[in-house]
Amino acid sequence: MTYLPALRIGSHQAQYCIIQGGMGVRISGANLAAAVANAGGIGIISAVGLGMNSPYFDPNQRNPLQRQRQFFEANRLALIDELTQARALSPTGIIGVNIMVAARDYETLARTAAEHGANLIISGAGLPLKLPDFTANYPDVALVPIVSGARAARIICQKWLRNYHRLPDAFVIENPRSAGGHLGATLEELDSPHVDTNVTVPELVNYLKNDLKQDIPVIAAGGIWSRADVLQALLLGASGVQIGTRFITTDECDADERYKAFHVQAKAEDVVTVASPVGLPGRALRNAFVDQVLAGDRPHAGLPCLANCLQVCKFRDKQEPYCILRALDSAARGDMEQGLVFSGSNAGQSDRIRPVAEVMAELTGTTLS
């Protein structure tokens, strides 16, 4: 196989079977998504917390209820801005939005993404059981749940068939042993053979093909860095891959340059798992902030809950262990001491910042024109 195969998801066909994973807060915005789409992949804007660093939100607004209302409206307006900008940068590319089911404004963001031209919605951190309802007027918007295995996929397929007479257009299956960001498994489960990609990907492919008798693409995510990794995922039966961490060290990545530089200088041993207020571990790069959390400190103790942004949040309820919105936003703005720098296990492989086109050429086995 010389080149990589194309990837069809719903009515959209990408030249290459590569999806850039949504990365919040503001790590993958319009700029990165458009660059990947222009290079023949699928670019994804992460909708999480976009309002934070936007002209529509004042974090110092004192009235908590007004602050909350303003935050959700800011998220919506900032998502429209990102989608508009991405479309201007990539008029014909495939652009999607990643929205966390666990976000309290999930429905609004899903409706907004569909109304403002997203070609697909990728959705995890919970089961997106009502997603088809929110996008019912936009049949061309492909719907892609993120799952950790065939069990979750089966539940989604059954509910969507029963309630909406439709199925997902693809599934992303994430490897919790290597993916960056929040993991779809507890620390104990990470050692279990049930989360091994060599098992979970073929299981999901088999369920969709042989039980459901449907041709639904499976996208493998987590720990994919090189072209060899992509080919290995295809050998397991996946139709494509979703890549996050590798796209951070690119010119077009939307994060502050200090964030990208921090990733370039990171070593494999800097990657750790750390508790998060959503109740699941996250994978991140070690820094002063992570060291504090690992030592049992509560770096944001005494600060108010900013926006009640999540369905489940230990910071809102018990001030533990920190405010995820503040932590991710600080990092994206370049605070490498007190920000939370999410990262997959492959950090340390990047020796410099490159253009997205160069990364895509290497992954696809093509040459830069």
Ligand SMILES: Cc1cc2nc3c(=O)[nH]c(=O)nc-3n(C[C@H](O)[C@H](O)[C@H](O)COP(=O)(O)O)c2cc1C
């Ligand atoms: C900085 C960062 C932020 C992320 N944010 C999100 C997010 O907002 N929503 C989501 O579903 N996944 C998120 N992820 C997971 C990625 O979309 C992707 O699936 C994962 O990073 C793939 O593993 P890799 O980084 O080893 O390529 C994030 C990952 C990173 C590294």
